[in-house]
Amino acid sequence: MGVSPRSSTICGADFFHTAECPSGLFCIISIISKKGIMTGMISELQVGVITQTHGIRGEVKVFPTTDDVNRFKKLKEVVLETEKERLTLMVEGVKFFKQYVILKFKEYDSINDIEKYKGARLLVPREKAVKLQKDEYFVADLIGMQVITEDGEYFGRLKNVLETGANDVYVVETAENKEVLLPAIKECVLQIDMEKEVIAVHIMDGLLE
Numbered sequence: 001m002g003v004s005p006r007s008s009t010i011c012g013a014d015f016f017h018t019a020e021c022p023s024g025l026f027c028i029i030s031i032i033s034k035k036g037i038m039t040g041m042i043s044e045l046q047v048g049v050i051t052q053t054h055g056i057r058g059e060v061k062v063f064p065t066t067d068d069v070n071r072f073k074k075l076k077e078v079v080l081e082t083e084k085e086r087l088t089l090m091v092e093g094v095k096f097f098k099q100y101v102i103l104k105f106k107e108y109d110s111i112n113d114i115e116k117y118k119g120a121r122l123l124v125p126r127e128k129a130v131k132l133q134k135d136e137y138f139v140a141d142l143i144g145m146q147v148i149t150e151d152g153e154y155f156g157r158l159k160n161v162l163e164t165g166a167n168d169v170y171v172v173e174t175a176e177n178k179e180v181l182l183p184a185i186k187e188c189v190l191q192i193d194m195e196k197e198v199i200a201v202h203i204m205d206g207l208l209e
Contacts, residue, residue: 042140044079044123047071048101053115058108059093062101062122072101079123080105142192147172147199150190156180158199170199182207 048062064072072094080087093104108114129138139161147155147170159179160171168184182188182201191200 042138043126045126045129045138045140046121046123047075047078047129048122050080050117050120050122051100052118053111054097054102056111057104058110058114059095059102059104060114060117061097062103063099064101069096069101072103075124079125080117081121081123082117082119141194142199145192145197145199147201150200150202155201155203170201172201180208 047066048064050060051063052061053059054061062072072091075091075094077088077090080089087107089108090106091103092106093102095102105114126138143158143160145158147158149155154175156172156174158170159173161184162169162171162181170182170184170189172180172182174180183204188202188204188207189199190202192198193200
């Protein structure tokens with residue numbers, strides 16, 4: 001993973017890191033949850049999405065929404081969520097194929113029983129999520145936070161985080177309902193206050209043009 005404020009697709013990953021790295025960027029590792037706008041601390045965090053079945057014995061192909069894909073090796077159970085169902089399933093087998101994770105749930109042994117869950121989200125309780133290090137945050141907790149300037153003026157709210165490679169980019173929706181892209185680097189992102197749910201930023205020259 002790169003050394004930048006990261007947030008894998010605002011739709012999944014396991015943590016968000018803002019420690020300063022040698023490159024001068026914030027180090028951030030991402031995570032997603034089942035909620036888009038923050039309403040206090042998120043209780044469940046999304047680690048993947050079922051894309052399709054795999055074979056005929058009930059295995060599923062999962063697109064991981066966590067930057068720490070190896071976390072699946074230690075995964076004992078997950079909550080499978082659709083618009084109509086919530087099931088707690090035991091993880092019986094884990095394999096890796098290209099960018100996907102192949103999971104086998106103890107409760108399902110046939111493709112006919114599991115194929116209806118294509119597109120389902122896989123969640124874990126916060127207490128079973130990847131352990132955070134100092135100055136790391138769950139991206140799901142950051143989405144919806146108020147963004148202010150270094151002078152204390154309201155600027156907008158964090159709507160999304162885009163992964164670009166060199167560094168992540170914060171998508172901020174302003175009071176005028178416009179989207180402004182802010183690079184997640186220490187020169188721009190000055191402070192993240194989780195208690196006050198506020199991100200302080202410096203608007204660098206040219207960002208509003």
